[in-house]
Amino acid sequence: MSESVPGPAPEVFAPHKAPVSPPQASEEVEFVQLLTPEGERVEHPDYTFDLDDETIKGFYRDMVLVRRIDTEATALQRQGELGLWASLLGQEAAQIGSGRALNKKDMVFPTYREHGVAFCQGVNPLNLLGLFRGVDQGAWDPKDNNFHLYTIVIGAQTLHATGYAMGQQRDHAIGDAENGEATIAYFGDGASSQGDVNEAFIWASVFNAPVVFFCQNNQWAISEPIDRQTRIPLYQRAAGFGFPGVRVDGNDVLATYAVTQQALKRAREGSGPTLIEAYTYRMGAHTTSDDPTKYRLNEDLEHWKLKDPIERVHAYLSRHAAVDHDFFDEVEAEGNKIAAELRAGCLALPDPVLTDFFQNVYVEETPQLAEQRDQFIAYAASFEGEG
Amino acid sequence: MTKITLGKAINAGLRAAMEKDPKVVVMGEDIGKLGGVFRVTEGLQKDFGEDRVIDTPLAESGIIGTAVGLALRGYRPVCEIQFDGFVFPAYDQIINQVAKMHYRSMGKITMPIVIRIPYGGGIGAVEHHSESPETLFAHVPGLKVISCGDPVDAYWMIQQAITSDDPIVFFEPKRRYHEKAELDESVPPMPLHKAKVLREGTDATLLCYGPMVKTCLQAAEAAVEDGRNLEVIDLRTIAPFDLATIFASVKKTRRAVVVHEAPYSFGPGSEIAARVTEECFYHLEAPVLRITGYDTPYPPSRMEDDYLPDLDRVLDGVDKVMGY
Ligand SMILES: Cc1ncc(C[n+]2csc(CCOP(=O)(O)OP(=O)(O)O)c2C)c(N)n1
Ligand SMILES: [Mg+2]
Numbered sequence: 001m002s003e004s005v006p007g008p009a010p011e012v013f014a015p016h017k018a019p020v021s022p023p024q025a026s027e028e029v030e031f032v033q034l035l036t037p038e039g040e041r042v043e044h045p046d047y048t049f050d051l052d053d054e055t056i057k058g059f060y061r062d063m064v065l066v067r068r069i070d071t072e073a074t075a076l077q078r079q080g081e082l083g084l085w086a087s088l089l090g091q092e093a094a095q096i097g098s099g100r101a102l103n104k105k106d107m108v109f110p111t112y113r114e115h116g117v118a119f120c121q122g123v124n125p126l127n128l129l130g131l132f133r134g135v136d137q138g139a140w141d142p143k144d145n146n147f148h149l150y151t152i153v154i155g156a157q158t159l160h161a162t163g164y165a166m167g168q169q170r171d172h173a174i175g176d177a178e179n180g181e182a183t184i185a186y187f188g189d190g191a192s193s194q195g196d197v198n199e200a201f202i203w204a205s206v207f208n209a210p211v212v213f214f215c216q217n218n219q220w221a222i223s224e225p226i227d228r229q230t231r232i233p234l235y236q237r238a239a240g241f242g243f244p245g246v247r248v249d250g251n252d253v254l255a256t257y258a259v260t261q262q263a264l265k266r267a268r269e270g271s272g273p274t275l276i277e278a279y280t281y282r283m284g285a286h287t288t289s290d291d292p293t294k295y296r297l298n299e300d301l302e303h304w305k306l307k308d309p310i311e312r313v314h315a316y317l318s319r320h321a322a323v324d325h326d327f328f329d330e331v332e333a334e335g336n337k338i339a340a341e342l343r344a345g346c347l348a349l350p351d352p353v354l355t356d357f358f359q360n361v362y363v364e365e366t367p368q369l370a371e372q373r374d375q376f377i378a379y380a381a382s383f384e385g386e387g
Numbered sequence: 388m389t390k391i392t393l394g395k396a397i398n399a400g401l402r403a404a405m406e407k408d409p410k411v412v413v414m415g416e417d418i419g420k421l422g423g424v425f426r427v428t429e430g431l432q433k434d435f436g437e438d439r440v441i442d443t444p445l446a447e448s449g450i451i452g453t454a455v456g457l458a459l460r461g462y463r464p465v466c467e468i469q470f471d472g473f474v475f476p477a478y479d480q481i482i483n484q485v486a487k488m489h490y491r492s493m494g495k496i497t498m499p500i501v502i503r504i505p506y507g508g509g510i511g512a513v514e515h516h517s518e519s520p521e522t523l524f525a526h527v528p529g530l531k532v533i534s535c536g537d538p539v540d541a542y543w544m545i546q547q548a549i550t551s552d553d554p555i556v557f558f559e560p561k562r563r564y565h566e567k568a569e570l571d572e573s574v575p576p577m578p579l580h581k582a583k584v585l586r587e588g589t590d591a592t593l594l595c596y597g598p599m600v601k602t603c604l605q606a607a608e609a610a611v612e613d614g615r616n617l618e619v620i621d622l623r624t625i626a627p628f629d630l631a632t633i634f635a636s637v638k639k640t641r642r643a644v645v646v647h648e649a650p651y652s653f654g655p656g657s658e659i660a661a662r663v664t665e666e667c668f669y670h671l672e673a674p675v676l677r678i679t680g681y682d683t684p685y686p687p688s689r690m691e692d693d694y695l696p697d698l699d700r701v702l703d704g705v706d707k708v709m710g711y
Contacts, residue, residue, distance in 0.1 A: 006633050015655070083511045083512065083513065083688055084512070084513055112513075115435070130687075131513060131514070131687075132513065133689070134511060134687045134688030134689040134690075134691075135687055136687050137513075137514050137687055137691050138431065152472075152513060152515050153472065153473065153475075153476075153515060154445055154473075154516060172579050189446035190444075191445065193444035193445045193446040194445060195446060195448050195449075195476060196476070203456060221422035221445050222421065222424070223419070223420055224416065224417060224442055224444075224445070225443075228442055228443075228444055229444050229445065251452070289424070290424075294420060294422070295420040295421050300402045305497075321665045336613055351695075352686075352687060352689055352690055353690070354681075354690040354693040356687060357683060357686045357687070357690060358681070358683055359686075361682070361683045361684065368652065368682065369682055369683070372651070372681055372682055376681065379700075379703065380693070384697075
């Protein structure tokens with residue numbers, strides 16, 4: 001799993017011209033893999049996946065459904081029903097593999113792209129749309145599904161996760177690999193450059209916090225390729241902070257599950273943090289506002305399509321498991337049904353009124369703000385009855 | 388003569404500054420190939436190379452902190468912060484380092500850094516993408532804060548900011564990036580820290596900047612129907628304010644309404660109201676009123692039209708000052 005660390009930058013001051021160490025999409029990458037892109041099971045000395053084919057069918061279903069939800073959300077944005085959507089296309093295995101490894105008591109801190117993890121935690125996908133439609137800012141209760149609010153400010157949630165994990169530690173909720181609690185923090189390759197993320201690594205390490213840092217290296221931070229953030233494979237950063245790091249094939253749901261489960265167990269039993277780099281690819285635009293043709297090659301995308309996270313499970317199930325064709329059709333039909341419900345639910349979301357948004361600025365409302373709200377109500381009322 | 392958008396005008400201003408002075412470097416997230424998420428730096432990397440148009444790692448504290456070092460080494464960094472809400476990881480560097488370096492070195496060090504921030508709402512964005520944090524910088528001694536309201540100012544003010552030896556936070560009204568105007572480069576620009584009387588009037592003065600300039604001009608046009616003749620001033624510079632121009636106008640019209648998207652309490656309007664009261668007390672027919680965003684976080688976008696000052700709210704403010 002090791003990769004050689006490059007020596008000092010060569011001769012001249014020309015940083016952008018110096019060779020870059022992280023592997024390019026076309027090169028072979030070393031990582032934990034248990035299911036090849038062709039759908040063949042392979043062994044790994046440190047990680048095994050020993051659950052049955054029913055579980056794998058479940059993963060397949062999860063991935064197809066979240067991709068369908070994602071496609072519907074993108075369509076809703078295109079039709080003007082959402083202001084924006086951040087697609088998870090291509091990252092289904094990373095999110096379902098890690099999401100399904102979580103126990104009921106584990107806590108999740110997502111970015112804005114973790115729709116698959118939200119699905120695993122039982123968050124109603126309609127709740128995710130509110131933020132993107134502009135009717136709320138993610139108004140679900142994190143305690144309902146152990147799924148914190150989406151965080152848009154890059155990297156901030158990694159510290160929140162670490163602090164939450166320190167709380168689990170202080171509550172003596174760890175010490176047992178099965179029944180203990182852990183926290184998982186999601187973030188991107190771009191986020192790995194933020195000070196907050198590096199501080200989170202330090203805190204987690206120093207306090208041995210039960211947190212798993214799950215980095216989806218999808219190769220891009222908007223238009224910036226991974227070599228703008230790092231010259232060594234990201235998982236190797238962990239060593240410098242004093243905890244283990246591992247790179248997993250993020251398009252392999254079995255390997256992602258196995259690796260995440262082991263890291264969560266470590267955290268729950270009190271052995272501290274782990275950094276997981278899920279090596280994957282952002283198959284779509286950064287968001288619906290983005291135009292990737294400005295900065296990346298179509299060949300790259302074509303190359304990654306061959307590694308599609310869903311296709312390989314489909315291939316495995318058709319070839320090696322006793323799965324009949326009805327199963328695939330049923331999953332597809334289920335996806336279409338969920339998508340139709342999501343669409344209907346989205347269109348039916350009530351339009352919010354500003355009057356309600358003077359609330360919750362504070363727990364104890366201030367007199368000044370109450371007065372402002374009343375002025376706003378009176379002002380808005382002065383237009384009533386006008387065309 | 389061709390018309391140019393506000394966004395393209397900043398692009399042209401950056402280009403002119405880079406051509407004039409090889410020490411000018413532009414840095415930020417996604418500003419290279421992509422040309423920035425608003426395309427303000429489009430084509431600059433292609434023409435000036437990756438050494439001068441730097442796609443930085445995703446770390447705002449790093450952007451400003453390294454700009455300090457580059458400035459110490461004689462460069463003139465122009466830093467782009469992608470959106471208003473994302474400047475805060477850099478806040479420590481801006482407040483504790485950029486703003487104070489000249490002071491604590493007893494003038495031996497200068498910090499000719501420009502920090503460009505697209506700001507304000509009205510574009511239907513998700514949270515952290517529509518904020519107006521200008522007060523948080525204007526309140527800090529050592530920083531200058533400006534905002535352009537039209538393409539011509541955008542073109543000149545960015546260049547003037549870059550030649551300034553003081554650090555300048557340059558707020559760009561993102562919802563006006565596509566507004567167009569004629570740019571005649573043979574007309575010399577105004578000094579940077581001067582306000583501009585856009586419309587002469589006699590009944591009341593509208594004081595505004597950035598995205599609210601267009602709104603106030605429209606309000607002044609609409610007020611004509613009510614028989615009111617409003618003066619409109621584009622402040623252009625927030626720290627420092629051009630007080631002389633403000634006072635002269637208010638002494639003439641005897642009434643003032645300040646308009647900004649930033650929240651009401653402790654906003655730029657509060658400072659103007661205090662100054663005008665101190666200086667123009669005996670000329671005033673009415674207290675200085677403020678038409679602003681409310682004192683809540685920026686709301687979800689479906690409500691932003693109610694949150695942001697618009698023509699009706701500005702005219703409502705005018706009604707009030709006229710009613711005293
Ligand atoms: C502090 C901060 N700076 C800038 C941004 C603007 N921004 C949003 S997403 C993004 C790129 C994130 O890349 P990465 O961490 O790799 O996550 P991905 O979007 O690829 O999932 C940027 C720069 C932000 N949201 N927060
Ligand atoms: Mg990324």
